[in-house]
Amino acid sequence: xxxxxxxxxxxxxxxxxxxxxxxxxxxxxxxxxxxxxxxxxxxxxxxxxxxxxxxxxxxxxxxxxxxxxxxxxxxxxxxxxxxxxxxxxxxxxxxxxxxxxxxxxxxxxxxxxxxxxxxxxxxxxxxxxxxxxxxxxxxxxxxxxxxxxxxxxxxxxxxxxxxxxxxxxxxxxxxxxxxxxxxxxxxxxxxxxxxxxxxxxxxxxxxxxxxxxxxxxxxxxxxxxxxxxxxxxxxxxxxxxxxxxxxxxxxxxxxxxxxxxxxxxxxxxxxxxxxxxxxxxxxxxxxxxxxxxxxxxxxxxxxxxxxxxxxxxxxxxxxxxxxxxxxxxxxxxxxxxxxxxxxxxxxxxxxxxxxxxxxxxxxxxxxxxxxxxxxxxxxxxxxxxxxxxxxxxxxxxxxxxxxxxxxxxxxxxxxxxxxxxxxxxxxxxxxxxxxxxxxxxxxxxxxxxxxxxxxxxxxxxxxxxxxxxxxxxxxxxxxxxxxxxxxxxxxxxxxxxxxxxxxxxxxxxxxxxxxxxxxxxxxxxxxxxxxxxxxxxxxxxxxxxxxxxxxxxxxxxxxxxxxxxxxxxxxxxxxxxxxxxxxxxxxxxxxxxxxxxxxxxxxxxxxxxxxxxxxxxxxxxxxxxxxxxxxxxxxxxxxxxxxxxxxxxxxxxxxxxxxxxxxxxxxxxxxxxxxxxxxxxxxxxxxxxxxxxxxxxxxxxxxxxxxxxxxxxxxxxxxxxxxxxxxxxxxxxxx
Amino acid sequence: xxxxxxxxxxxxxxxxxxxxxxxxxxxxxxxxxxxxxxxxxxxxxxxxxxxxxxxxxxxxxxxxxxxxxxxxxxxxxxxxxxxxxxxxxxxxxxxxxxxxxxxxxxxxxxxxxxxxxxxxxxxxxxxxxxxxxxxxxxxxxxxxxxxxxxxxxxxxxxxxxxxxxxx
Numbered sequence: 001x002x003x004x005x006x007x008x009x010x011x012x013x014x015x016x017x018x019x020x021x022x023x024x025x026x027x028x029x030x031x032x033x034x035x036x037x038x039x040x041x042x043x044x045x046x047x048x049x050x051x052x053x054x055x056x057x058x059x060x061x062x063x064x065x066x067x068x069x070x071x072x073x074x075x076x077x078x079x080x081x082x083x084x085x086x087x088x089x090x091x092x093x094x095x096x097x098x099x100x101x102x103x104x105x106x107x108x109x110x111x112x113x114x115x116x117x118x119x120x121x122x123x124x125x126x127x128x129x130x131x132x133x134x135x136x137x138x139x140x141x142x143x144x145x146x147x148x149x150x151x152x153x154x155x156x157x158x159x160x161x162x163x164x165x166x167x168x169x170x171x172x173x174x175x176x177x178x179x180x181x182x183x184x185x186x187x188x189x190x191x192x193x194x195x196x197x198x199x200x201x202x203x204x205x206x207x208x209x210x211x212x213x214x215x216x217x218x219x220x221x222x223x224x225x226x227x228x229x230x231x232x233x234x235x236x237x238x239x240x241x242x243x244x245x246x247x248x249x250x251x252x253x254x255x256x257x258x259x260x261x262x263x264x265x266x267x268x269x270x271x272x273x274x275x276x277x278x279x280x281x282x283x284x285x286x287x288x289x290x291x292x293x294x295x296x297x298x299x300x301x302x303x304x305x306x307x308x309x310x311x312x313x314x315x316x317x318x319x320x321x322x323x324x325x326x327x328x329x330x331x332x333x334x335x336x337x338x339x340x341x342x343x344x345x346x347x348x349x350x351x352x353x354x355x356x357x358x359x360x361x362x363x364x365x366x367x368x369x370x371x372x373x374x375x376x377x378x379x380x381x382x383x384x385x386x387x388x389x390x391x392x393x394x395x396x397x398x399x400x401x402x403x404x405x406x407x408x409x410x411x412x413x414x415x416x417x418x419x420x421x422x423x424x425x426x427x428x429x430x431x432x433x434x435x436x437x438x439x440x441x442x443x444x445x446x447x448x449x450x451x452x453x454x455x456x457x458x459x460x461x462x463x464x465x466x467x468x469x470x471x472x473x474x475x476x477x478x479x480x481x482x483x484x485x486x487x488x489x490x491x492x493x494x495x496x497x498x499x500x501x502x503x504x505x506x507x508x509x510x511x512x513x514x515x516x517x518x519x520x521x522x523x524x525x526x527x528x529x530x531x532x533x534x535x536x537x538x539x540x541x542x543x544x545x546x547x548x549x550x551x552x553x554x555x556x557x558x559x560x561x562x563x564x565x566x567x568x569x570x571x572x573x574x575x576x577x578x579x580x581x582x583x584x585x586x587x588x589x590x591x592x593x594x595x596x597x598x599x600x601x602x603x604x605x606x607x608x609x610x611x612x613x614x615x616x617x618x619x620x621x622x623x624x625x626x627x628x629x630x631x632x633x634x635x636x637x638x639x640x641x642x643x644x645x646x647x648x649x650x651x652x653x654x655x656x657x658x659x660x661x662x663x664x665x666x667x668x669x670x671x672x673x674x675x676x677x678x679x680x681x682x683x684x685x686x687x688x689x690x691x692x693x694x695x696x697x698x699x700x701x702x703x704x705x706x707x708x709x710x711x712x713x714x715x716x717x718x719x720x721x722x723x724x725x726x727x728x729x730x731x732x733x734x735x
Numbered sequence: 736x737x738x739x740x741x742x743x744x745x746x747x748x749x750x751x752x753x754x755x756x757x758x759x760x761x762x763x764x765x766x767x768x769x770x771x772x773x774x775x776x777x778x779x780x781x782x783x784x785x786x787x788x789x790x791x792x793x794x795x796x797x798x799x800x801x802x803x804x805x806x807x808x809x810x811x812x813x814x815x816x817x818x819x820x821x822x823x824x825x826x827x828x829x830x831x832x833x834x835x836x837x838x839x840x841x842x843x844x845x846x847x848x849x850x851x852x853x854x855x856x857x858x859x860x861x862x863x864x865x866x867x868x869x870x871x872x873x874x875x876x877x878x879x880x881x882x883x884x885x886x887x888x889x890x891x892x893x894x895x896x897x898x899x900x901x902x
Contacts, residue, residue, distance in 0.1 A: 077832030077868045097897040210828055210896045217833030218824040219816045220768015220809035224834060227767035235762075260751065281758035282751075354772050354780060354834040354867050403770075403834030404867050436773045636828065636894050640873070644831055647869020670777035670865060679859035681871035 053182035055144055056190060057104070057115040058088055058137030061182035065165050066098045069138075072109070072116035073126040074375050075213060076405035077644075078699045079637040080126035082211045084134055086633055087127070090205040091138030091196060094178060095165040101212060106377035107396040119377040122410045122527055124600035124697020127633055131695050139194035141185075148185035149176050199631055199692065208636040213401070224403045225358040225373040230429040233360070234263055235280035236421050237287045238432060240272040240442050243663035244522050246297040247271050256286040265290060268420050276421065280433050299522040299663040307448060307521040307660065308345075314471025314517035315343065315452040321486070321518065323493030327511030329456075332465025336456025340550055342543055344453070344723040346472075346535035349446035349656040350665075350673060351528055355403020356439040357414040361422035362429040363388055368395045368419060373402035375409040383412035387419035406648070407527035411444050411479075440673060441665045444526025445658055447473035449492075451539040456511075461551030463562070465511035468496065468539065473525045474518050475532075492516045494532040495597045495704065496540065504598055506569030507544070507562040523660060529648055530703035533599040538725070541595040541708035546721060555594055555712065556582050568628055568691065569596055573605040575626035575687045580607025590621060593712025595705040602696030603628040603689075606646075608682075608709035612717040616733035620650060620680070620710055625702050626687040630694035639686040641698045646684050649706030651676035657726045674728070738802040741766070742811025745802070752798035756790075757781045759797045760808060768809035768837045772865065779864030782838035783808050789845035789861075809837035812844065819885055820844045823877040826887035826902040828894055831868035838864050843878050852882050 052062045060068040069088045075081040081101045089099055109116050117133060142162055149167040150157040153174055160169045168175040199206060216222040241247060251273050253265035261282035268274050273292055277283035314320075333339060359372035361384070368388040374380040377399050384395045402409055418432040434442070449472030456465040474489035483489075496505050496514045505514075528534075544562075548555040556577050563570040573596040577583070586592055589611045596605035609622040625642050632638055655674045659666045667673035711722050719735035736747045741764060748763035755774075760766045760783070769792060772780030776791040783792045784807040785800060800806065812818045816825065820843050823829075830836045839862070846853055846861040853861070858875055866874070876890040883889055887902035894902050 077830070079831070097899075208893050208895050210825075210894050211830075213833075214825050214828050214830055215816055217830035217836050218821040218840060219813075220766075220837045222833050223767070224770075226771060227761075229765075229767075279758065279762040281754055281762060352867060354778070354832065354865065355770070356772075402832060404832045406867070433771075436775075636892055639892075640828065640831060640870070643872050644869035647871060648867070651867075651869075669775055670773050671775060675865055675867065676869070676871075677865060678862045678871045678875065681869070681875075684872060 053186040055141040055182055055185050056137055057112070058134060059092060059141035061145070061178045063179045065095065065177050065179035066100065067092070067094045067165070067178065069099055069101050070104050070116065071101050072104060072119050073130065074119070074121040074377065074399055074402055074405065076121065076375065076402035076409070078126065078641060079211055079634065080121065081213055082209065083127050083633045083637060084130065085212060086205045086207070086209060087131055087135050088138035090202055091135045092142045093162045093164065096204055096209070098165065099212065103399045105396055105398060106381040107392070109378065110381070110392055120410070121375040121405070122407055124699040124701065128601050128695040128697050135196050136194055139196055140190050143191045143194055144185040144188045145178050145181055147188055148181040152176070152181065152184065205633050206631070207634070209634055211637065222401060224355050225360065225371065225400045226355055226403070226433055228360050228371050228400065228431060230360065230362070233429040233431055234276050234278060234425070235283050236274050236276045236430050236432040237280060237284040237435060238268060238272050238274040238417055239287060239292065239438060241294045241296070242441050243294065243296040243299055244524055245299045246663070247295045248273060249293040249295040251293065252291040255291070256289040259286045259289065262286045264424065266424055268417055272417065274421055274432070276425065276430060280431070284435055296663055302522055302663045303661050304659040310519050310521060311345070311448065311450045311471045314519040315450055315469055317471070317517045319517065320469065320515035321488035322513070322515045323490070324496055324498050324505065324512060324514040326498070327465070329465040329467045329511040329513035332511035333454055333456035333467060336464050337459045338457040339454065340457065340547055341452065341454045342546060342723060343450060344539045344542065345450040346448060346538065347656065347725060348448050348523055348658040348660070349528060349652055350440055350443040350658050350667070351406040351408035352440070352673060352675060353402070353404030353406060353408055356434040356436055357408070358431065358433040359415045359418035360429055360431040361418040362427070363419065363422040364426050366394065368422070369398070370396070370415055370419065371398045371400060372415055372418070373400045373409060374412065374415070375402070375405045375407070376412070379410070380412045380415045383415045384419050387416040388423055406529040407531070408444060410527055436670070437668045440668050443658070443665070444524050446528035446534070447475055447525035447532070448521065449473060449535055451535070453539060453543040455543070455547055457551065461553065463509055463547060466509045468514040470514070470516040471519055473520050475525045475527060477518065477520055478525050487518060489516065489518065492532055495536040495599050506566040506596060506598060508565045509562070522663070523665070530700045533597060533701065533704040534649065534652065534707070537595060537597040537704035538708045538711065541597065541705070542711050542721070542723070545593070545712040545715065549715070559594070559596065568603045569598055571691070572596060572603045572626040572628050572689050575689050576605040576607045576624050579626070579685060579687050580609070580624035582607055591713050591717035593709045593714070593716055595708035595712060597701070597704050599701040599704060600697035601630070601694065602698060602701045604701045604705050606702070606705040606709040608713045610710060610713040610717055612714060612732050612734070614734070616731060618714065618727060618732050620682040622683045622685070623706070623709065624685045624687065625705070626689055627698065627702060628689040628691050629696035629698050630690065631692055632688055632690040635688055638688060638698045642686045642702045643684045645700065645702035646706045647676050647681060649703035650680065650682070650710065653707035653710055653725055654680065654727050657729070737797065739797070739800060739806055740802060740804065741806045742808060750797060753796050756783070756792040756795045756797045756800055756806070760792065766808050766810050770834055770837055772835065777865070778835070779842060780835050780838040782841040782864065784841060784845060787845065787848065789842050809841060812840065818844070819881050820847065820877070823880040823885065823887060826894070827873050827877045827880065827890050827892055829870050829873040829877050831870055835864055835866045839866065839874055843874065847878065847881055853878060
């Protein structure tokens with residue numbers, strides 16, 4: 001069985017032969033007729049393509065030797081399609097120039113006993129958590145293909161070898177190709193065990209290969225959720241109650257219903273109003289004409305000022321969940337010769353993916369299908385089933401490429417909405433697209449926290465005790481409350497744990513206490529690229545910088561002293577400091593700052609160079625970023641992720657803030673929620689320190705060192721210690 | 736029925752006069768390469784050329800575009816991705832999620848036509864589109880590749896392509 005669920009744009013010079021499973025979105029453009037043929041699976045269709053062979057769940061080989069590698073994780077720009085395909089192809093020994101990828105569907109995963117494992121795409125886990133089984137999938141397929149050739153030749157498989165999709169038997173001089181033996185291979189029993197290559201022997205993995213999905217993104221042919229078109233489809237726009245926790249009280253659709261193209265004006269659940277129309281623009285403008293009255297509920301007067309007071313109280317509360325503890329920090333601080341204390345804060349932020357949330361759904365009493373860009377296909381499938389009331393076996397989700405994810409598309413709220421709308425018009429596909437305003441005000445925001453750090457010092461300036469008290473929101477309490485045990489959300493402590501891939505602290509402190517007073521204002525938090533590592537690195541790395549300056553120590557020297565037992569952390573810090581020129585004179589007016597952390601299995605550090613004018617205008621000039629992800633699967637894409645991470649992290653540090661007034665988010669679009677643009681983007685130099693022996697993620701960890709490295713450089717430039725973000729709201733004039 | 740000259744062909748459509756050009760392109764004419772990002776001319780994902788001028792089509796009422804004006808979208812830049820800007824973008828693997836890249840390419844194409852050898856300051860001034868993946872440095876490098884005759888090796892990325900070329 002071969003599954004075609006990807007929406008592919010096939011460029012065709014003129015009239016296209018359209019198969020049963022294809023349909024046309026035809027458009028005439030310059031130079032004649034240009035036809036886009038999309039593969040869009042329709043209800044109840046067999047997905048098999050004749051004559052192609054599924055060797056195993058990961059590998060399909062066509063008679064022309066082209067290879068389709070199945071990828072369960074979602075592509076949202078991070079390059080996972082290419083990186084995971086490299087790992088499979090490496091073990092498969094196929095011809096890379098003949099490789100394409102496709103998504104299996106969540107429904108097929110359920111039907112096949114989760115043969116593709118986890119579809120969840122977040123936490124920088126695409127490669128680090130699936131590398132083992134996808135490589136084994138490639139190796140098993142190679143073993144079966146070679147065995148099929150050996151069987152045909154009646155020789156031992158051990159006498160045959162495979163390279164670039166060709167199998168040869170040297171003794172007899174025979175050779176064949178994967179395409180010729182794939183059908184026979186698919187009937188063989190998979191090997192019980194396979195040996196994986198030593199990474200030093202890799203020829204595809206570890207190389208600076210071009211992405212497999214670039215060209216369509218330069219021609220406009222890549223189909224995103226916004227672009228999907230199904231036969232008979234209608235479009236929808238929606239407004240949820242802008243106050244989280246509020247409900248719809250009433251609405252007057254008189255003006256909207258008479259507008260051109262409008263099919264329905266309707267309530268969605270208890271909390272939203274939507275318009276369904278022939279085009280999205282007509283739906284959106286009609287929705288603007290609906291007069292809506294909300295029951296704003298208990299949070300109608302909530303504000304960011306109120307949240308600040310709630311979090312401040314948590315900084316001194318007696319009750320807190322302990323995340324990391326050794327010795328007796330409070331006693332050591334009480335007994336110390338000198339004490340340093342600072343309070344930091346981190347605001348709410350919106351993911352602001354370029355493509356707003358969207359999903360297309362078609363419901364009949366027998367089956368419900370959804371086409372959507374999602375970071376979690378299986379969660380989207382569960383949400384579909386729950387919203388439509390049909391069992392999972394009668395539901396399906398087809399994943400589309402994401403126009404950005406950053407954690408927001410791990411949620412399925414927009415899928416639920418689309419299904420509820422489709423249920424109102426059985427048989428008609430409904431494409432729901434959020435306006436940017438809806439996207440900005442219905443986010444799942446970066447959690448707000450504050451942190452009070454208290455260090456006790458001895459007479460020589462050594463840290464004798466450190467207490468980090470975090471106060472604020474828990475993502476798990478909102479999203480996966482079953483994972484909060486005894487009031488403790490373990491991911492609050494990312495980067496601050498004693499050990500482990502989910503971010504061990506890089507310092508040895510003789511007496512340490514890191515605890516969290518959970519305070520959950522009503523604004524829903526979500527996983528936001530980098531998650532809690534982001535603010536934790538700001539808190540700790542800026543405070544270490546404070547201690548260094550307060551004790552007249554060089555920030556690098558102090559860190560080295562505290563990091564002697566953390567050689568991997570230290571190696572990337574040294575790499576960033578060295579390439580960044582730490583300790584060497586900087587150009588006139590240029591100042592440097594350092595930061596390091598660990599997260600998502602990788603070690604990262606940065607050296608930032610900034611200038612600040614007499615008027616307090618900041619320019620981030622250069623970032624040197626060192627990363628140790630263990631094994632590097634595609635160095636040029638790791639560089640792209642590091643650069644992108646800095647753009648995301650710097651955007652947050654410079655501009656990112658969502659504030660609440662009257663229970664609702666005040667920022668409604670990019671004019672009030674500015675983000676980093678070209679003119680703000682520093683030069684980024686990536687130092688890849690691939691020490692091998694482990695698998696770390698690269699999509700997120702570097703974000704966390706962007707802000708603290710810049711904040712520490714700002715202190716060096718101005719003497720101002722910035723403890724609250726974003727920087728656009730801070731006075732940066734020299735102190 | 737209203738007429739527009741899009742990508743060299745006269746197209747007819749029906750839409751309210753105040754419908755933004757973006758939505759006519761996407762919904763009436765099926766040209767979905769031009770994207771909706773913000774609807775208020777902030778992000779540039781909707782950038783098209785009108786008589787060669789980069790224009791944010793999300794705030795441009797279609798009634799204000801005359802049938803004589805030449806509208807070019809990403810689909811009209813080349814039939815096969817062979818425009819020098821598209822080629823540089825592919826050679827440098829510029830896109831990540833890719834959603835902003837149609838607008839970026841249209842903005843860059845207009846910049847390079849007006850200033851074939853743009854300075855960094857020219858690039859900063861002209862390229863005000865938003866990319867949330869943070870591809871800005873590769874965009875800057877790709878613009879410079881085009882300005883320097885298309886030699887992608889200038890960017891120093893050493894990317895190995897499926898056809899075994901390296902850029």
